[in-house]
Amino acid sequence: MKSLFPLLGVLFLVTTSHAQNLLQDPSFDASTPNSQTNPFWTLDVTFPDGVGSSAQYQDAPWASNPTGTPGVGVWLKAFEGNQAGGGDPLANATLYQDVTEAAAGEYTLSFFYRKEANFSAANTYVELLEDGSRIGLLDLTEVDTGGLFEQFSFNANSSGGTLRVQAKMVDGFDAQANPQSAMFDDFSLTAVPEPSGFAMLALAGFALAPLRRRKR
Numbered sequence: 262m263k264s265l266f267p268l269l270g271v272l273f274l275v276t277t278s279h280a281q282n283l284l285q286d287p288s289f290d291a292s293t294p295n296s297q298t299n300p301f302w303t304l305d306v307t308f309p310d311g312v313g314s315s316a317q318y319q320d321a322p323w324a325s326n327p328t329g330t331p332g333v334g335v336w337l338k339a340f341e342g343n344q345a346g347g348g349d350p351l352a353n354a355t356l357y358q359d360v361t362e363a364a365a366g367e368y369t370l371s372f373f374y375r376k377e378a379n380f381s382a383a384n385t386y387v388e389l390l391e392d393g394s395r396i397g398l399l400d401l402t403e404v405d406t407g408g409l410f411e412q413f414s415f416n417a418n419s420s421g422g423t424l425r426v427q428a429k430m431v432d433g434f435d436a437q438a439n440p441q442s443a444m445f446d447d448f449s450l451t452a453v454p455e456p457s458g459f460a461m462l463a464l465a466g467f468a469l470a471p472l473r474r475r476k477r
């Protein structure tokens with residue numbers, strides 16, 4: 262077994278280095294509950310009636326993934342827009358985190374989204390930006406998650422730079438029927454592994470090692 266262990270070590274390094282989530286606090290645990298304060302994420306909101314925010318970090322089982330488990334998630338409060346049809350402005354919210362000095366290559370962005378039956382906004386989406394330009398998009402406007410958190414993901418190619426993971430609710434409004442919220446949780450941005458020469462060598466060595474031992 263002696264010859265096998267170094268190779269396993271190499272293989273482990275190759276696989277895990279690529280699977281690392283590049284985002285800090287992906288589950289929003291570091292948030293100040295019921296606020297727009299998080300050390301790693303920015304949450305830009307509006308206050309359509311001057312009091313209630315369009316979104317906040319919410320510490321509640323219905324706001325955190327998996328659905329019904331205690332924790333913190335991002336609560337989109339579309340109903341704050343034009344509340345009760347009273348003519349208030351529409352509700353807008355933007356959540357984002359930047360990953361600086363990202364290497365060129367393909368990335369996978371995944372997240373969990375939960376939409377209640379009557380959540381109403383002109384647009385809801387998650388996008389990946391490279392130095393301010395969109396390189397990937399998942400439009401959630403017409404998505405129905407059946408009231409439960411559901412995982413979504415997409416891939417995008419980057420030539421490197423600052424990657425911004427961004428989620429937006431555009432022009433949310435009061436449907437005057439409950440339930441009518443939406444939530445985000447558990448984001449992940451990972452580099453898609455490339456089959457490098459190094460990894461191929463390790464794999465070849467791993468495959469050959471038992472054969473060599475048997476011949477001795």
Ligand SMILES: [Ca+2]
Nearest residue numbers: 288325332333
């Ligand atoms: Ca969470």
